[in-house]
Amino acid sequence: MTKLASIFLGCMVVVACTNTEKNSDQTEKKPDTAIVHTPPANPYSTIDLSPMDMSYFPVNYSQRKMTHDIATPPVMRVIYSRPHRQGRTIFGNLLKYGERWRLGANEASEIEFFQNVTIQDKKVNAGSYVIYCIPYKDKWTIILNNDLYTWGLKIDSTKDIMQFDIPIKKTSTDFEYFTMVFQPASNGAELVMAWDDTEGRLPINF
Amino acid sequence: MKQITLLSLLIVSVLMGRSQSNNLPPVDKSPMDMCYYPGNYPVLKIQDKVTEPLVARVIYSRPQKNGRLIFGELVEYGKVWRLGANEATEIEFFRGVKIGDKKVEKGRYTLYAIPTEENWTMILNKDNDTWGAFKYDEQKDVLRITVPVQKLNEGVEAMAMTFEKSESGCNLIIAWDNIKASLPISLK
Numbered sequence: 033m034t035k036l037a038s039i040f041l042g043c044m045v046v047v048a049c050t051n052t053e054k055n056s057d058q059t060e061k062k063p064d065t066a067i068v069h070t071p072p073a074n075p076y077s078t079i080d081l082s083p084m085d086m087s088y089f090p091v092n093y094s095q096r097k098m099t100h101d102i103a104t105p106p107v108m109r110v111i112y113s114r115p116h117r118q119g120r121t122i123f124g125n126l127l128k129y130g131e132r133w134r135l136g137a138n139e140a141s142e143i144e145f146f147q148n149v150t151i152q153d154k155k156v157n158a159g160s161y162v163i164y165c166i167p168y169k170d171k172w173t174i175i176l177n178n179d180l181y182t183w184g185l186k187i188d189s190t191k192d193i194m195q196f197d198i199p200i201k202k203t204s205t206d207f208e209y210f211t212m213v214f215q216p217a218s219n220g221a222e223l224v225m226a227w228d229d230t231e232g233r234l235p236i237n238f
Numbered sequence: 239m240k241q242i243t244l245l246s247l248l249i250v251s252v253l254m255g256r257s258q259s260n261n262l263p264p265v266d267k268s269p270m271d272m273c274y275y276p277g278n279y280p281v282l283k284i285q286d287k288v289t290e291p292l293v294a295r296v297i298y299s300r301p302q303k304n305g306r307l308i309f310g311e312l313v314e315y316g317k318v319w320r321l322g323a324n325e326a327t328e329i330e331f332f333r334g335v336k337i338g339d340k341k342v343e344k345g346r347y348t349l350y351a352i353p354t355e356e357n358w359t360m361i362l363n364k365d366n367d368t369w370g371a372f373k374y375d376e377q378k379d380v381l382r383i384t385v386p387v388q389k390l391n392e393g394v395e396a397m398a399m400t401f402e403k404s405e406s407g408c409n410l411i412i413a414w415d416n417i418k419a420s421l422p423i424s425l426k
Contacts, residue, residue, distance in 0.1 A: 076398035076413050079300060083269030086297070086325060094325050094369040106367050111272075111297065114265055139272060139280050181274075181292055186284035211262045226262060 082115040082137035089214035089221045089236075107238055110143045110163070110223065112136035114209045122228035123167055133165045134184030135225060136210060140164065142180065149220070150237040152196050162187065165225070165232075171197050172225075172232045200232045207231075268301040268323035275401035275408040275423075292332045293408065293425065296349070298322035300396045301414075308415035315354045318361070320371040321412065322397065326350070328366065335407065336424040337362065338383040350374060351412070351419070358419045359384045388418045 071079035088094065088109045096102040115137040120126050127133045135141045144160040162177040164187055179191040203226055210227040220237040274280070275293045282288045301323040306312050313319050321327040330346045342362065350361040350371050365378040390413065397414035407425035411418060 072395055074394060074396055074398050075392060076394065076400045076411060077271065077273065079269060079396050080271060083265055084272060084297075085263070085266060085270055087263070088367070094367055097367060098369040098373045100373075109367075111270075181280055181283065181295070183280040183284045207262070209265050213262055224262070 080113065080138060082113045084111065084113045084138070085212075086111045087213045089216075091214055091216070106146050107221070108143065108145045108149065108214070108236070110141065110212050110214075112141035112210075112212050113138040114211070115227075116209050117207070117228055123230050124169065127167055129168050130166060132187060132189070133167055134187065135163055135165045135212070136184060138184060140177075140179075140182045140184040140187060141212070143176070143223070147238060151194070151234065154194055154196075156194065161193070162191075167200075170200070172200055173197050174232070174234050196234060198232045198234055200230055202229050203231050266299065266324060268299045270297065270299045270324070271399075272297050273400050275403075275410075277401055293335070294332065294401065294410070294423065295330045296327065296399050296401075296410065297325075297330075298327040298397075298399055299324040300398070302396050303393070303415055309353055309417050310355065313353055316352060318350050318352055318371045318374045321349055321351050321399075324369070326366075326368045326370055329362070329410070333425075336426070337381055337422065340381045340383075342380065347380060353387070353417075353419075355387075357384050357386045360419075360421050383421070385419050385421060388420075390416045390418050394418075 071081065086109060089107045090096065090102060093102065093106045093109075113136045123129075140162040141164065142160055143163045145156060145158050147158050149156050156176065160180055162179055162182065164175050164177065164184070166173040166175070173195050174197075175189075175192050175195045177187060177189070177192045179188040182188070206229050207226045211224070212226075213224050214221045214236075215224055215233075217235060220235065222233040222235050225232050225234070272295060274295050276282065276288070276290055279288065279292050279295075299322045309315070326348045327350070328346060329349045331342060331344050333344055335342050346366050348363045348366050348368065350363060352359040352361070359382055361382050362380040363374070363378050364380055365373075365375050393416050394413045398412075400411050401408045402411055404422065407423045410421040410423060412421070413419075
């Protein structure tokens with residue numbers, strides 16, 4: 033009986049250790065952030081679980097305008113909501129390959145060009161567009177669409193106006209929150225879109 | 239053992255929850271939000287329940303009270319306040335409207351307020367894409383209108399804006415802490 037018990041205990045320890053190793057390994061690579069504090073109720077409007085954010089090009093345009101560091105008008109901005117990974121596998125799992133992804137959460141993501149720009153040799157007129165993505169294992173298709181002021185779950189693809197294939201790459205660090213930001217590049221800027229361990233960059237020339 | 243592992247995972251998660259360990263922007267402490275008139279327009283749109291066209295949209299960031307005294311203290315009376323956090327608060331009209339007795343053309347504006355104990359002076363300004371009220375330029379005002387404030391019984395932790403239907407159009411409701419103000423927008 034004692035023998036049986038010690039064997040049982042031994043097994044437990046082995047199982048526990050394996051678990052610990054496996055979990056600490058996961059912790060290192062992908063912190064599990066499944067604990068989301070639900071924002072407290074608000075009588076007028078509750079804070080979104082996936083908060084909205086906005087990025088400009090030139091980068092930090094509004095701060096630079098405030099400090100008189102910039103006098104020219106902005107080139108573009110993107111307004112999007114930021115889902116968090118919460119321990120989930122994103123690409124090929126939460127987001128299915130070949131299916132439309134709203135590049136955000138809640139409202140459809142919106143990109144506004146304050147001047148005409150060129151993307152992959154195609155002219156894009158100044159104005160606001162819905163921007164979304166179809167992710168594949170080895171590339172993303174980025175689509176500009178005219179169906180503005182809509183919710184991201186039901187994008188009317190009959191109003192697509194342009195699409196661009198872009199390569200993707202694995203990132204060196206993981207992104208807990210989906211992130212869109214512009215970075216300067218030759219002949220313009222790139223719209224960087226990053227989440228989990230993957231990023232895509234849409235080159236925009238002007 | 240497994241419980242301890244889970245517990246440590248929990249702790250790690252809480253600690254790492256909001257950070258983003260790279261040089262791209264972390265999530266804002268005062269998250270941005272958007273409200274529409276008609277309310278929830280994008281959701282109504284995908285449900286085919288839109289009964290009137292889009293009139294207005296506000297983009298603002300939502301500071302939290304965090305135990306602080308807000309009006310008269312954090313937000314000083316008599317000074318221009320950005321009605322939010324981070325970027326200046328933006329209101330876009332998708333058609334011409336009337337505020338007070340002034341016509342406002344379709345377009346994008348920046349919204350500020352000068353709060354006092356009894357009322358707020360709401361300011362519509364033409365200098366967009368700026369940060370806070372730090373570079374507020376009175377020369378670019380489109381209009382000013384003074385509205386009374388209302389005391390709330392229930393405190394509002396995160397500053398909130400929402401539109402409500404009114405007889406002549408809609409009101410933009412702004413609420414934070416124990417104060418609420420309302421900007422009347424006429425569609426007639």
